[in-house]
Amino acid sequence: xxxxxxxxxxxxxxxxxxxxxxxxxxxxxxxxxxxxxxxxxxxxxxxxxxxxxxxxxxxxxxxxxxxxxxxxxxxxxxxxxxxxxxxxxxxxxxxxxxxxxxxxxxxxxxxxxxxxxxxxxxxxxxxxxxxxxxxxxxxxxxxxxxxxxxxxxxxxxxxxxxxxxxxxxxxxxxxxxxxxxxxxxxxx
Amino acid sequence: xxxxxxxxxxxxxxxxxxxxxxxxxxxxxxxxxxxxxxxxxxxxxxxxxxxxxxxxxxxxxxxxxxxxxxxxxxxxxxxxxxx
Numbered sequence: 001x002x003x004x005x006x007x008x009x010x011x012x013x014x015x016x017x018x019x020x021x022x023x024x025x026x027x028x029x030x031x032x033x034x035x036x037x038x039x040x041x042x043x044x045x046x047x048x049x050x051x052x053x054x055x056x057x058x059x060x061x062x063x064x065x066x067x068x069x070x071x072x073x074x075x076x077x078x079x080x081x082x083x084x085x086x087x088x089x090x091x092x093x094x095x096x097x098x099x100x101x102x103x104x105x106x107x108x109x110x111x112x113x114x115x116x117x118x119x120x121x122x123x124x125x126x127x128x129x130x131x132x133x134x135x136x137x138x139x140x141x142x143x144x145x146x147x148x149x150x151x152x153x154x155x156x157x158x159x160x161x162x163x164x165x166x167x168x169x170x171x172x173x174x175x176x177x178x179x180x181x182x183x184x185x186x187x188x
Numbered sequence: 189x190x191x192x193x194x195x196x197x198x199x200x201x202x203x204x205x206x207x208x209x210x211x212x213x214x215x216x217x218x219x220x221x222x223x224x225x226x227x228x229x230x231x232x233x234x235x236x237x238x239x240x241x242x243x244x245x246x247x248x249x250x251x252x253x254x255x256x257x258x259x260x261x262x263x264x265x266x267x268x269x270x271x
């Protein structure tokens with residue numbers, strides 16, 4: 001067997017190690033993807049909890065998180081609007097708790113939205129789940145990126161000043177650029 | 189019941205009894221930040237979901253979930269901070 005120059009051998013070994021590393025085949029490989037990207041598209045109270053709870057929890061789990069608030073989802077990061085999110089009383093046949101079932105037709109009566117909202121808030125308070133503005137603050141504290149859809153803002157006449165501080169107004173391209181590198185992507 | 193392999197002596201205790209998801213995890217994470225590497229945080233809680241939440245959190249963040257003891261719906265969880 002022909003002998004190989006030790007320098008060449010070393011160079012070959014090094015390149016092989018690098019290739020294995022970048023392919024994720026050896027210890028010390030690049031860290032696994034640890035990023036979550038969420039689209040928050042709904043502006044009702046019940047649909048606001050999910051991105052907030054998942055976002056703050058992922059932050060606590062040292063994940064990198066961005067939430068893209070679009071269409072009615074912008075209400076969640078609206079300075080005043082997010083204190084008055086409501087639970088729709090119609091179109092939700094699952095709305096019941098224990099033996100108490102709310103017939104769909106009752107949902108259209110005046111005052112039912114307020115009542116459904118009050119009910120949900122009281123359940124949440126009982127479990128000591130923080131309010132949406134509080135959860136939002138926890139998300140920001142945990143370093144969650146808050147992205148606002150510029151197009152939705154234009155369509156709905158929402159200005160950057162109307163939204164909480166620390167928001168980046170961006171387009172679909174920015175979200176997709178971020179999401180394409182994420183291990184977890186959710187549409188809510 | 190208990191899933192602890194050995195008796196642990198906590199360095200700090202956090203009370204999240206009565207709190208639902210996501211508060212036990214968020215509060216525990218903050219409390220872990222205040223203790224030293226290798227120290228143990230004891231978390232008193234009532235949320236049954238915390239068992240798997242803490243275990244998943246520990247795995248993800250490199251800390252250690254030592255287990256829990258349960259007595260009549262009251263849990264004591266033990267988290268050891270990474271060095």
